[in-house]
Amino acid sequence: FLDRRQLGVGTLVAPFFFSFGIDWGMKIVREYMWFPVNYAMVLTGLCVISFGIAVSIYANFGKSSSDAMIFSLMHKTGLEYYKVRWGTDILYLALGVLLGGRITLATVIAVIVMGKIITFFVHLLEKTNIIENQERK
Secondary structure (H helix, E strand, O other): OOOHHHOOHHHHHHHHHHHHHHHHHHHHOOOOOOHHHHHHHHHHHHHHHHHHHHHHHHHOOOOOHHHHHHHHHHHHHOOOHHHHHHHHHHHHHHHHHHOOOOOOHHHHHHHHHHHHHHHHHHHHHHHHOOOOOHHHO
C-alpha cells in the first residue's frame, strides 16, 4: 500500500523526536493559561511542528509513517498534500472521538491549518534551498 520510496532513516527516527518534543513542550508550557495566550501557544506550536514536518518532507530523508501514507495517497489520487492531510486528520480525529477523546477548538484549528502551513514551509524551503534535498544529489 505504501510507496517504499517514502520510507527511510527519518521514518525510524521521527517517532523519537516527536515524542521528545511533546514531552519537552508539556514540561515548559503550563496547562491552564488565559484564553489569548493559550491559542497563541497553539498556533506557535502548530508552526513549529509544521516546519519540522516540512523539513522532513523536503529533505527526503524518510518521511514519518503518517506522511509516507499521505504521499502514497497523493500519488494514487492526484490530490494535493493539504487535501489528503485534511482527510487523514479528520479520520484520525473521528477515531480519537470513537475511542473516548474530545474535540476542542485547538484540535479543529490544527486539522484545518496544518496541511496548508506544511505546504507553505515546503514551498519556502524549495525557494530558499536552505536544506539540501536528498533527491537532487
